[in-house]
Amino acid sequence: LRILFVAEKRINAGSIQAVASYITAGDKLGHTIAMYGCPDPAFPKIRFSLNADGFDFVVFILESKLDWLSGLRLSRILSMVPRERRAVLDADGLYNNLIVVEDYDRNHATLADRDRWRESCERLGHRIFQPTSAPRDPRVKSLLFYGSNGEGQAATEAKKKWDLIHVGHNWWRWRELEQSLFPAIGRVREKIGEICFLGLWWDGCPPWAASLSLQNAFRVDPQLFRELRITIRPPVPFTQVAGAMSSAKVNLMTQRPLFQQLGIITSKYFEILCANTIPLVLISPKLAESVYGPHGRDLSLHTAIEQRIVSALETPERFMEPMERVRDHVKAQHSYTKRVQQLVTALES
Amino acid sequence: MNVLFVSKISPVARSVFPIFKYVEIGQQLGYHVALYGEQTNDTPRLPYSLDAKAFDAVIFVVYEPWDFPDMPYLAQLLDTVPKERRIIIDCCGRYNDTIRIEHDFNHLEKMDKHQGWEWIEGFEAVAGTILQPTLKPLRSNVRSFLWHAFDPASIAKPYSKPDEAAVAWADRNGGGKPFGMTYVGHNWQRWTQLKKLLEGVQPLSADFGPVVLAGADWERRPDWAEQLGIQGVDVSTELMARVRAEAKPPIPFQEMIGYMSQGRFSPVIHRPLFNELGFVTNRTFATFCADTIPVLMLPHGLVEAIYGPSALPLCVPEDVTGYFSAILRNPASHWKAVLDTRKHLAEHHTFQRRFQELTRIIEDNI
Numbered sequence: 001l002r003i004l005f006v007a008e009k010r011i012n013a014g015s016i017q018a019v020a021s022y023i024t025a026g027d028k029l030g031h032t033i034a035m036y037g038c039p040d041p042a043f044p045k046i047r048f049s050l051n052a053d054g055f056d057f058v059v060f061i062l063e064s065k066l067d068w069l070s071g072l073r074l075s076r077i078l079s080m081v082p083r084e085r086r087a088v089l090d091a092d093g094l095y096n097n098l099i100v101v102e103d104y105d106r107n108h109a110t111l112a113d114r115d116r117w118r119e120s121c122e123r124l125g126h127r128i129f130q131p132t133s134a135p136r137d138p139r140v141k142s143l144l145f146y147g148s149n150g151e152g153q154a155a156t157e158a159k160k161k162w163d164l165i166h167v168g169h170n171w172w173r174w175r176e177l178e179q180s181l182f183p184a185i186g187r188v189r190e191k192i193g194e195i196c197f198l199g200l201w202w203d204g205c206p207p208w209a210a211s212l213s214l215q216n217a218f219r220v221d222p223q224l225f226r227e228l229r230i231t232i233r234p235p236v237p238f239t240q241v242a243g244a245m246s247s248a249k250v251n252l253m254t255q256r257p258l259f260q261q262l263g264i265i266t267s268k269y270f271e272i273l274c275a276n277t278i279p280l281v282l283i284s285p286k287l288a289e290s291v292y293g294p295h296g297r298d299l300s301l302h303t304a305i306e307q308r309i310v311s312a313l314e315t316p317e318r319f320m321e322p323m324e325r326v327r328d329h330v331k332a333q334h335s336y337t338k339r340v341q342q343l344v345t346a347l348e349s
Numbered sequence: 350m351n352v353l354f355v356s357k358i359s360p361v362a363r364s365v366f367p368i369f370k371y372v373e374i375g376q377q378l379g380y381h382v383a384l385y386g387e388q389t390n391d392t393p394r395l396p397y398s399l400d401a402k403a404f405d406a407v408i409f410v411v412y413e414p415w416d417f418p419d420m421p422y423l424a425q426l427l428d429t430v431p432k433e434r435r436i437i438i439d440c441c442g443r444y445n446d447t448i449r450i451e452h453d454f455n456h457l458e459k460m461d462k463h464q465g466w467e468w469i470e471g472f473e474a475v476a477g478t479i480l481q482p483t484l485k486p487l488r489s490n491v492r493s494f495l496w497h498a499f500d501p502a503s504i505a506k507p508y509s510k511p512d513e514a515a516v517a518w519a520d521r522n523g524g525g526k527p528f529g530m531t532y533v534g535h536n537w538q539r540w541t542q543l544k545k546l547l548e549g550v551q552p553l554s555a556d557f558g559p560v561v562l563a564g565a566d567w568e569r570r571p572d573w574a575e576q577l578g579i580q581g582v583d584v585s586t587e588l589m590a591r592v593r594a595e596a597k598p599p600i601p602f603q604e605m606i607g608y609m610s611q612g613r614f615s616p617v618i619h620r621p622l623f624n625e626l627g628f629v630t631n632r633t634f635a636t637f638c639a640d641t642i643p644v645l646m647l648p649h650g651l652v653e654a655i656y657g658p659s660a661l662p663l664c665v666p667e668d669v670t671g672y673f674s675a676i677l678r679n680p681a682s683h684w685k686a687v688l689d690t691r692k693h694l695a696e697h698h699t700f701q702r703r704f705q706e707l708t709r710i711i712e713d714n715i
C-alpha cells in the first residue's frame with residue numbers, strides 16, 4: 001500500500017517521530033509511506049512527497065490545531081484524493097464530546113469549537129481514528145498508531161548528566177506536577193542530584209496563549225523550579241529524543257489528564273522505553289498495565305512517589321527485571337511493524 | 350445574481366473597499382451579495398453567510414494563502430459548490446509562472462511558505478474560472494476583470510471647472526491642506542518610485558509642504574524584512590527628514606479618501622510586478638476621488654488604457670522637480686486633466702459597470 005501522511009511539520013513536537021518510524025517499518029514490509037511536503041535535510045528520516053494522487057490513502061494527523069493546513073495546499077489534496085481514500089487520526093481526542101477533567105484540562109473551550117473540529121474531521125476523512133483502545137464515539141475507530149521502533153536502546157551515555165529528566169512540553173501538565181510530583185521531589189530533594197525539564201514552555205506561557213484562552217494549559221511557576229533546583233532546557237529534534245532521555249538515570253513521563261481519561265497513547269509511552277534509562281510513568285497502574293502489560297504496574301509512579309524515585313536512583317537493579325519484561329511486551333504488542341500492519345488493515349477495511 | 354465573496358477582510362488592506370461596494374451595489378439591484386463566514390460585528394458591517402448553496406457563484410478574492418478559509422469552511426465550499434461556480438480573482442498575479450521584477454515577485458516562498466507551482470495547482474483545484482485585474486492576462490485561460498473600480502459618489506469635492514478646483518486647491522488658508530503630499534499605502538515594493546518623488550520634491554520643500562506616508566512599515570526598514578532577507582521594503586529616514594516626510598499608521602478604508610484629500614498631491618504607485626503585469630489596484634481609482642492632484646507613477650500605456658489620454662499630463666516625467674514646480678505655479682491645467690479623467694472613469698470604470706461585467710462572467714460559467 002502507498003500511504004501519505006499529512007501532518008504539521010514540527011521537528012521537536014507532535015507526531016514526527018511516529019511518521020519517521022512508519023516510513024522505516026513500511027519499507028521493511030513493502031509499503032511506501034511518506035509525509036506530504038518537500039524534502040528537508042532537517043528531517044533526515046522522513047520521506048517527503050507532494051504527489052498526493054500517487055498514494056492509495058492520505059491520512060491527516062490532527063493534534064490540537066488546524067491552522068497549519070494551508071487552504072491552497074489542502075484544496076489541491078482534497079481535489080486529487082476522493083474522501084473514501086482519506087482518513088483522519090484524531091490524535092488528541094478532539095472529536096469527542098466536550099470533556100473537562102477536574103475543572104482543568106479540556107478538549108475544547110466551547111461547543112462551537114467542538115462542532116468545527118468534528119466537521120473538519122468528517123470532511124477531511126472517510127474514516128476517523130483515535131489512538132486509544134476504547135474510543136467513546138461510535139463513529140471513531142481505535143488505532144493506537146504510536147508505537148515502539150526498538151531503536152535507541154543502544155543510545156547509551158557513558159556519564160549521566162542528570163539524575164532525573166522529564167522530556168516533554170508544558171501542555172496541560174502543570175496541575176499534576178504541582179499536586180503530585182513536585183511535593184514528592186521536595187521531600188527528598190537532598191537525595192536527588194541534578195534535575196532537568198526539557199521541552200517547550202517550561203520557561204513561561206507563550207504570548208499567544210491568552211488570545212486563545214489557553215493560559216491554564218501553559219501554567220508554570222518559575223519560583224517553584226528555582227526552589228526545587230530544576231534546570232530547564234529547550235526541546236531537541238525528534239532524532240535526539242532517545243539520546244536526551246539517555247542522559248539521565250531516571251526519566252519521568254507525565255501525561256495530560258484528558259489523555260489519561262481517554263486512554264490516549266502518545267509517542268512518549270514508547271520513546272521512554274527506547275532510551276538507556278529507568279522509565280517511571282506518572283499514570284495509574286491500571287493504565288500502565290493496559291499499555292505495558294502486567295509489569296507496567298512496576299513502572300507506574302502513582303503512590304509513594306518519592307520513595308520510588310529514590311529507589312530507582314539508589315537501587316536501579318530492582319527496576320531492571322520489570323523494565324525488560326515491559327520492553328518485551330512492547331516489542332511484541334506495540335512495534336511499528338505491528339502498527340503499520342494495523343494501519344493497513346484499518347484503511348483497507 | 351447572488352454572489353458570495355470569500356476573502357479575509359482587513360479594514361486597512363487589500364480588497365475591503367471593493368467588496369464593500371459590490372455588496373452595496375448588489376443590494377441596490379436586489380441581489381444577495383455577502384461574504385463567506387460567520388456574521389461578525391466588525392467594522393465595516395458586512396453581511397456574512399455560510400449557506401453557499403444559496404448563491405449563484407462563489408468568488409475567492411485572493412492576495413495571500415490565508416484568503417482561503419480555514420477548516421471546515423474550505424471543505425464545506427469545495428464539497429457543496431460545483432467547481433464551475435467557483436471563481437478566483439487573483440489580485441497579485443499568483444496564477445503565473447514565477448516572475449521577478451526588481452525585488453518584486455509574484456511568488457515569495459520566504460514570506461508565505463508556498464512555491465510557485467502550489468499557487469498554480471491550488472487555484473486550478475479551487476476554481477473553474479480565474480480572473481486577474483489586468484487588461485492583458487499572460488495566460489490564455491485567465492480572463493481579464495479589473496475588479497477595482499471608481500466610485501463617483503465618493504468624490505470628495507466634485508468641482509465642475511478646473512479653475513474653480515485650482516483656486517480652492519491653491520488657497521492654502523482656505524483650502525485646508527496641511528500637507529504637500531499624502532500617500533496611503535504600505536511599504537511593500539514601492540520605495541524606489543517613492544524615493545524618486547521625494548528627491549524631486551526636496552528642492553521645493555519650503556513651498557511644497559510636509560509629506561505623510563500612511564501605512565505599515567514606513568518608519569524604518571522592518572525587522573522581519575531584515576530577518577527574512579526580503580528586499581524592496583526600504584525607506585530612508587534621512588531623506589524623509591529632509592523633505593519633512595512623516596510616517597503614519599495605516600488608514601481604515603472609510604477614511605482613505607479624506608486622508609488623501611489633505612495633501613495637494615497624492616501619488617499613484619503600483620509595485621514593479623503590477624506595472625509589468627498591467628495590474629490595477631484600489632488606489633488606481635480611489636485616488637481620483639480625493640481632493641488632490643493624483644501623481645501617476647505608472648507606465649504610459651496603462652495610464653492611457655485605464656484613465657484615457659486626458660490623464661497623460663498627470664504622469665510624472667524625469668524632471669520631477671520641474672514637474673511639481675510647474676503645477677504649483679499653474680495648477681489649472683492639471684486640474685483639467687484630473688476632472689477629465691474623473692469623467693472618463695465615471696463613464697468606463699464604475700463599480701456598477703464592474704458588477705455587470707462580473708454578472709456576465711458568472712452567467713458564462715453556469
